[in-house]
Amino acid sequence: MxxxxxxxxxxxxxxxxxxxxxxxxxxDKIASGDAIAEVETDKSNLEVEAYDDGFLLEIxxxxxxxxxxxxxxxxxxxxxxxxxxxxxAPAAAPQKTEAPKAAAPSAPxxxxxxxxxxxxxxxxxxxxxxxxxxxxxxxxxxxxxxxxxxxxxxxDKVSSGDAIAEVETDKSNLEVEAYDDGTLARIxxxxxxxxxxxxxxxxxxxxxxxxxxxAPAAAPxxxxxxQAPAAAAPSAPAGxxxxxxxxxxxxxxxxxxxxxxxxxxxxxxxxxxLDLAQVRGTGPLGRVVKRDVEQALGQxxxxxxxxxxxxxxxxxGAQPEARAxxxxxxxxxVPMSSMRKVIGQRMSEVxxxxxxxxxxxxxxxxxxxxxxxxxxxxxxKVSVNDIIVKAAAIALRRSPxxxxxxxxxxxxxxxxxxxxxxxAIEDGLITPIIRDADLKGLQTISAESRDMAERARKRAxxxxxxxxxxxxxxxxxxxxxDQFIAVINPPQSAILAVGAVAEKAxxxxxxxxVRKVMTVTLSGDHRVIDGATGAEYLRELKGLLEHxxxxxx
Amino acid sequence: xxxxxxxxxxxxxxxxxxxRDANVFLIGEEVGRYNGAFKVSQGLLDKFGSARxxxxxxxxxxxxxxxxxxxxxxxxxxxxxxxxxxxILAMDQIVNNAAKLRHMSGGQLRCPIxxxxxxxxxxxxxSQHSQSLEANYAHFPGLKVxxxxxxxxxxxxxxxxxxxxxxxxMFEGERLYALKGEVPEGEHIVxxxxxxxxxxxxxxxxxxxxxxxxxxxxxxxxLEKEGISVEVLDLRTLRPLDEEAILKSVRKTNRAxxxxxxxxxxxxxxxxxxLIQSQAFDELDAPVVRxxxxxxxxxxxxxxxxxxxxxxxxxxxxIKKVLYRExx
Numbered sequence: 001m002x003x004x005x006x007x008x009x010x011x012x013x014x015x016x017x018x019x020x021x022x023x024x025x026x027x028d029k030i031a032s033g034d035a036i037a038e039v040e041t042d043k044s045n046l047e048v049e050a051y052d053d054g055f056l057l058e059i060x061x062x063x064x065x066x067x068x069x070x071x072x073x074x075x076x077x078x079x080x081x082x083x084x085x086x087x088x089a090p091a092a093a094p095q096k097t098e099a100p101k102a103a104a105p106s107a108p109x110x111x112x113x114x115x116x117x118x119x120x121x122x123x124x125x126x127x128x129x130x131x132x133x134x135x136x137x138x139x140x141x142x143x144x145x146x147x148x149x150x151x152x153x154x155x156d157k158v159s160s161g162d163a164i165a166e167v168e169t170d171k172s173n174l175e176v177e178a179y180d181d182g183t184l185a186r187i188x189x190x191x192x193x194x195x196x197x198x199x200x201x202x203x204x205x206x207x208x209x210x211x212x213x214x215a216p217a218a219a220p221x222x223x224x225x226x227q228a229p230a231a232a233a234p235s236a237p238a239g240x241x242x243x244x245x246x247x248x249x250x251x252x253x254x255x256x257x258x259x260x261x262x263x264x265x266x267x268x269x270x271x272x273x274l275d276l277a278q279v280r281g282t283g284p285l286g287r288v289v290k291r292d293v294e295q296a297l298g299q300x301x302x303x304x305x306x307x308x309x310x311x312x313x314x315x316x317g318a319q320p321e322a323r324a325x326x327x328x329x330x331x332x333x334v335p336m337s338s339m340r341k342v343i344g345q346r347m348s349e350v351x352x353x354x355x356x357x358x359x360x361x362x363x364x365x366x367x368x369x370x371x372x373x374x375x376x377x378x379x380x381k382v383s384v385n386d387i388i389v390k391a392a393a394i395a396l397r398r399s400p401x402x403x404x405x406x407x408x409x410x411x412x413x414x415x416x417x418x419x420x421x422x423x424a425i426e427d428g429l430i431t432p433i434i435r436d437a438d439l440k441g442l443q444t445i446s447a448e449s450r451d452m453a454e455r456a457r458k459r460a461x462x463x464x465x466x467x468x469x470x471x472x473x474x475x476x477x478x479x480x481x482d483q484f485i486a487v488i489n490p491p492q493s494a495i496l497a498v499g500a501v502a503e504k505a506x507x508x509x510x511x512x513x514v515r516k517v518m519t520v521t522l523s524g525d526h527r528v529i530d531g532a533t534g535a536e537y538l539r540e541l542k543g544l545l546e547h548x549x550x551x552x553x
Numbered sequence: 554x555x556x557x558x559x560x561x562x563x564x565x566x567x568x569x570x571x572x573r574d575a576n577v578f579l580i581g582e583e584v585g586r587y588n589g590a591f592k593v594s595q596g597l598l599d600k601f602g603s604a605r606x607x608x609x610x611x612x613x614x615x616x617x618x619x620x621x622x623x624x625x626x627x628x629x630x631x632x633x634x635x636x637x638x639x640x641i642l643a644m645d646q647i648v649n650n651a652a653k654l655r656h657m658s659g660g661q662l663r664c665p666i667x668x669x670x671x672x673x674x675x676x677x678x679x680s681q682h683s684q685s686l687e688a689n690y691a692h693f694p695g696l697k698v699x700x701x702x703x704x705x706x707x708x709x710x711x712x713x714x715x716x717x718x719x720x721x722x723m724f725e726g727e728r729l730y731a732l733k734g735e736v737p738e739g740e741h742i743v744x745x746x747x748x749x750x751x752x753x754x755x756x757x758x759x760x761x762x763x764x765x766x767x768x769x770x771x772x773x774x775x776l777e778k779e780g781i782s783v784e785v786l787d788l789r790t791l792r793p794l795d796e797e798a799i800l801k802s803v804r805k806t807n808r809a810x811x812x813x814x815x816x817x818x819x820x821x822x823x824x825x826x827x828l829i830q831s832q833a834f835d836e837l838d839a840p841v842v843r844x845x846x847x848x849x850x851x852x853x854x855x856x857x858x859x860x861x862x863x864x865x866x867x868x869x870x871x872i873k874k875v876l877y878r879e880x881x
Contacts, residue, residue: 290807
């Protein structure tokens with residue numbers, strides 16, 4: 001029985017994912033736990049795992065294309081089995097996040113429903129659905145809840161006590177538990193949708209019950225030719241769910257053998273915008289190697305320069321070539337990456353949604369810079385930013401009113417000091433968190449920062465590494481920026497915008513002297529922090545940086 | 554520049570370092586009155602006396618342990634192993650003491666000591682006396698492992714090894730001792746941990762060390778006549794590996810062949826392949842190929858002995874494979 005493989009939710013903010021690469025091809029044997037595809041989320045590249053054994057019957061979303069969370073990206077089933085439901089269905093069918101897998105694994109052999117009159121397989125409404133799982137009341141004031149995330153999908157075995165969904169209430173995010181054993185037959189309320197307290201959000205097929213009888217949604221998916229009478233189909237309201245998002249022009253490669261090319265040949269082809277499929281490989285087993293790519297490039301097989309230029313322009317430091325005077329090339333439309341979309345969306349929510357206030361202070365950095373020099377003499381790598389992170393953390397510990405986060409209508413007071421560092425990466429930014437930064441030495445902070453920045457650039461950070469914290473340090477000093485104002489990254493409540501350390505003429509004791517000065521601007525969330533709290537924090541931070549021995553106390 | 558045999562270059566290095574530093578002494582079987590099993594210590598007993606050129610009984614574990622102790626209290630012993638096959642007896646002292654003294658004492662003790670002797674096949678010595686054991690020692694943190702191929706490197710690296718503050722394992726070769734090469738006089742120092750491009754090329758990087766270097770040069774010269782440009786990279790030091798030099802050359806040629814006399818499984822070459830695939834994957838135009846000793850014990854028969862070891866024709870075949878010129 002073909003079951004869909006769905007685009008999983010791989011980060012808290014992920015709405016859709018791009019298939020970077022299929023790690024299995026059609027016809028491959030799959031075991032539960034196998035990585036089957038690599039997916040680019042808004043945060044990082046992660047692997048999609050199979051949850052069942054079987055054979056990959058179909059790839060519905062080819063490499064390079066995007067699918068929303070929950071949409072089928074491929075189908076799994078018995079060897080040689082055909083995926084019939086999707087292909088025949090109208091192309092206009094909407095993509096659904098709901099799990100079409102439903103009762104598929106347990107769906108009866110095709111003869112069974114045929115022998116039974118439809119009456120015995122009640123329509124998708126009413127009590128015949130099995131046990132309804134209701135939106136629970138999770139706080140005294142809760143009237144409705146939003147499904148943040150389904151932790152189980154249709155077809156999953158559920159035991160009493162299992163967390164099956166994450167629900168956002170008016171207070172916080174909580175988990176809904178199952179009170180019975182069985183199989184999750186159908187999800188009624190999709191992720192992101194609301195349900196009032198007491199309304200069914202899903203149906204459970206009790207243990208031992210015939211799934212086919214309780215989950216009519218399974219019928220249209222049954223690929224067997226002699227399936228349930230046609231009349232059953234319309235009664236299944238969610239019939240269209242199973243339709244995979246069809247894509248035109250699936251790559252020829254997905255149909256059969258994979259394209260063999262050496263890593264170097266692939267790299268050159270990508271840089272030069274050459275389609276490797278058009279290159280004849282002369283290496284063993286037809287492998288495309290460097291000489292083949294070079295020959296093809298010599299024959300002008302590369303894509304139009306405009307297309308090839310796009311990835312090239314991304315290279316750091318690459319200067320766009322001057323165009324000839326008088327020509328006016330059309331602007332190129334490049335699709336937004338998942339990360340750009342989320343940054344765009346979050347920033348446009350944060351700026352009007354979070355009332356910012358700003359405090360700016362100048363810090364003399366002589367002593368802090370000296371720490372770096374002393375570290376260098378000891379062959380220890382410590383940057384000025386590491387010192388700022390450490391000072392920001394100690395200051396945060398000493399200013400507990402700053403170490404907060406607004407969650408619903410509660411203010412979380414953290415008992416730990418976790419400081420984010422803003423890392424610019426290609427086409428975006430991310431803020432990995434240094435945990436317990438107040439307790440860590442400069443060397444540890446430095447090593448962790450470098451490690452996480454490096455992995456951020458490779459998009460290899462785990463969600464736990466960039467969530468949480470109450471404050472982020474964003475430093476544009478290395479670009480020579482004197483001062484700037486940063487946007488808070490909720491649920492954090494503050495961000496430090498750090499400028500460059502530069503020599504400036506300042507007045508001290510009636511004299512004009514030259515000092516290394518750095519400007520720091522704090523953005524605070526005025527809903528939880530007030531100006532005086534922020535000012536006290538900055539005073540502490542300034543003191544720590546100007547007299548770093550205070551870090552020891 | 555004078556031409557010296559490999560053994561003469563080593564002798565020169567020993568004599569110069571013993572003159573320079575009174576703490577340096579040589580200990581081993583037959584190093585004194587017999588002037589060395591392979592004549593490396595020729596004339597040194599006469600020159601430095603029996604307090605510094607010490608004939609040890611046939612007790613590798615014993616004199617190795619004694620020397621490790623001497624190093625811990627300030628002397629700089631050079632321990633000659635008649636061959637590395639016999640040094641297996643002393644491995645406990647080398648691995649559990651020499652390599653770990655600094656660590657176990659929290660830096661209070663140092664162990665500036667050199668263990669040196671021939672490795673590899675000597676010619677019809679059968680399985681117990683023909684082993685290339687450098688991979689065994691390269692496995693251990695706390696040791697440095699060197700295996701120079703040329704007389705000049707032998708001199709320069711032995712001098713560096715004696716001056717190093719850590720235990721250094723030096724692989725020489727029975728079949729290297731009589732080979733001649735130009736050797737700079739006096740203070741010739743070759744730093745440890747630095748590989749050497751012995752021959753520049755553009756089509757493939759041929760990575761090797763010790764005696765296999767000569768087969769590699771032979772193969773490179775033969776291939777030049779076919780229009781194939783081979784870059785020969787002599788690692789010289791096996792721990793720490795000169796990763797930068799390996800990657801630099803592979804990034805230039807996009808292909809690599811590694812030739813080692815020892816066995817393939819868990820060999821040095823396996824670590825070099827790992828380095829290349831993890832750090833220069835996108836530079837590779839072909840899988841890396843290794844030429845190694847065959848996975849058998851060494852035969853006594855000369856024809857089988859030769860068949861067991863890498864040689865120029867095997868290296869040439871490997872290079873053609875990575876150049877996709879098989880059967881061409």
